[in-house]
Amino acid sequence: MSTLVHTPSARPPARHRPHLSGMAWLTWRQHRAAYRVAIVATLSAGAWMLYQGLRWRDFLRDAPPFYNERYSHEYESWYEPAQLYTGLALYILPLLLGVFLGAPLLAADRDKGTAKLVVTQSVSRVRWMATRLAVTALVVVVCTGVLSAAFTWWWQPHGLEVEWYRPERFATTGPMPVALALAMTLLGALIGFAIGRTLPAMAITLGAGVAVLYVSTRFRGLLGVRRTISGPFPDPAVRAPEHSAHIDHFFTTTSGRQVSPGQCSTNPLDSCLADRGVVHSSVKYFDLAQRDILQWTGAAFWTAVALIAGALTVWWAARRSL
Amino acid sequence: MNTIEFRIDRRSGVATYLQIVDQVKQALRLGVLIEGDRLPTAREVAETTAVNPNTTLKAYRELEREGLVEPRPGRGTFVLHSLAKPAGADDSPLRAELRDWITRAHAAGLQREDITAVFTSLTDDHYGHH
């Protein structure tokens, strides 16, 4: 969209580096503090995860195949919490990007009147807004992509498949964090553009981001079709494979009536169910092989939300009073 | 180099372009401006007085109409004629006579305002009202 421009200024550029021009230059210059923080934080966190990933690999190679107190202690005191808290950090990262990058992106411009300055130059409003959203989206995609890849790589040898459906793991690996961050950033930008004041925009974006996280967590079961295994009861073979998630058991009697396991308070469960005439059981679950399809479907949904928010902002920017 | 700098009196009630015309004529009479001098450009006048360049150009057109200056395209506006009259110069007999008269008027008790009033009244009688 922008081409290299030879400036008439007498002073040559001191350093050789990628030369931005036009609206892209202005976007970078205007928001460079935020972009730089995002990039530096990504590089530091990425390098740290890379280092941790190497240590994790050494740990797995050296750990004896049997129980060992020293290794067990090291796992519980370091690797387990490290994975948990890094995962939680990545889980709220899209929220942070929405609140601190997305919301102020356009709000400050209206707050300070500089939107008037830019739209009365010779660039079209569509280009003005599209460039800013595109550059910001690029920064967000690159940063979250790197972090997601680093986190995924860290736990690749062992750990990722365990409880992959847990919210802070499902939303922090593969394409999910990228799509969620993109959606929250562009929603934040739209909110900021609508409100035109930085702090209220950040507050509302925080609320919207929490809602996005809730929706993405609460309804992730709708992203795919659960598999079913059924057979006569009791049969130990009728159970979900290892690393399956979102498991539901159904028990039916000869008459086809469903019996809920909740109705059984006596132990053992199996004999209680048999007493109530259960002859058939089925299990619904997502297995590990479905993880990718669920994550990519979810990512596609949130990317679509991001694109709609972005398109709405551009469309509105071309029309509204400033 | 600028040959003349205009002073615009915002309280005088005289139109700005007339003030410029009058100041150029005054300068021509006093010999501050002589034939061949370049008048300041509209830009130069604007830089010192914040006067609308169209106003300066209007004043120059008026001076041109009176045959006092001439625009030379791309170079500026130049003085064609000086209005300095030898009879009005510093060492002329007419001036000396008037100085003499003023001394006597002062001795007779006339103040500055009285002298100006007499002078204006007589010049009005002679040349008609402005």
Added chain:
Amino acid sequence: MNDTWAIEAHGLGKRYRRGWALRDCSFRIPAGRICGLVGPNGAGKSTLLNLAARLRRPTAGSLRLFGTSISDPEAILRMAFLPQDKPLFKRFTVEETLRLGRELNPGWDQTVAERIVGAGNIPLHARVGTLSGGQRTRVAFALAFGKRPNLLVLDEPMADLDPLARHETAATLMAETADSGTTVVMSSHLLGELADMCDYLVLLCDGRIRLAGDVDELLPAHRLITGTGAHLEPHTVVESRTTGRQTTALIRPEGAIAPSWAVAEPCLEDVLLAYLRAPAAPVLMTDVARVPEPAVAA
């Protein structure tokens, strides 16, 4: 493209939720003029300027800049706008601010921009946020003139400046206009300073045009008369006041003025103040300012 008329408005109106800010405005401003836009607060001056800068969209009527309707994004290419608060990026250096102009405007003139900044002895590496009000105005002017606009629209350009900065700003504005032939439209409350700067005038009251035309035509159309007579007919009275036996009036003479009146030529400030005090005074638009009736469709 039309180079005769910098601004042509026909039936122009803008309604906000609280009502009409601008209503049924038809007037034009010829190219090359320096036009003062005068009116009390809330008269619709800023609204009119914002419409011209494409920051707002008219509710009714049409507005053309050099023949291009403001509904066309191209209209912005030939004009520069300086809002009242002169927004600039405070963290940018002066040099970066000029680069903004260069990057975003194909017709950018770096020489003009640097000359305007340089004349104020403003260091190029200074951050805009550290500059004084006068210096910031100068940088904003550099940005505006660097675009090489055919029309420069200024909203209260000198409102927040000290007297020295005000004079410098006015001088810069007039000097740069002299070279470029830029048409200027500026709103202002400083009637005295407008008199020196403007050769064209548009006066707004309550969202409507009260007075529009060349100052050289508007002023001679008025007389300031003083006397003891009570009969002001057949003249059009803009404003009249009676103190004791004496009546003072600003009129538009229709035929000879009775010799019992003492007649004076009003200055611009007299005329403007009279119209501002008497919002019901009859409208006066000179032929130049009047839009021909069979108007071009928007």
